[in-house]
Amino acid sequence: MSAHTVYDSAPLGSLIRYSDGTPKPPARFRKKLSAWESRNGTGRLIRKEPPRSRATYSSPACFTLHEGDFGEGGVIVVSVRHTWSVESDLRFVIVERPAIGMVRVLQDLGDSPELLHLARDRDAAERWLASNPYSRAYLKEVSADEVGADFVEGRAAA
Structure with missing residues (x-):
């Protein structure tokens, strides 16, 4: 799927794999392997930023x-x-998408929230927040409505 589809349909906390489609080079080619690893990997979606338009520049969503x-x-x-x-x-x-009952620890930065931590339940999220204090952090549970909307809209199979 395209990056635009990920931006539109993946919820914060989703595990995303990205690839350029090229085969992994052998380990003996360190520079080629390093370049390949920068364009092939896996990460957790922690932030979505809308497009910006300023007087001197504009940037697409990311x-x-x-x-x-x-x-x-x-x-x-x-x-x-x-x-x-x-x-x-x-x-x-x-x-992987966040499961029902998981709790996101979020912080508002600018126009969009940033995921600080994804916990398996509210107690784990509160414990994490107690040991990692953030001034503007808040908790948001992954609800059945959110997961159901993904399924109805065809995003669960993506």
Whole structure:
């Protein structure tokens, strides 16, 4: 599916795989492998930003995938995120959508919310928020209505 379809239909917290369709090069070709890995991977959808038009520039809608955190002893040193424009030439697949009862920990930044954490239930979300305080964070549960709307609109099979 296209990047535009992901932007339109994937809910925050979805696991998204992206690919350019080329085969993975052998490990001995380090530079080629590194370039391939930058265009092929998996991440959790954490943000969708609408298109922007300013007097001096305009940008298309985009979305951000969180691919992982690196650190030690509970301290995150690097958080890997990729932002893709809806005009991207890559192919995307929704691998997994948030299940009913899961709880999103969100924070409003600018025009759109950002997913900080996806918890299995409200208690886990509250525990995570207690140990990771954010000033503008709030909880939003994945409801049966949201999942049902995805199924009725044909997005569950994507």
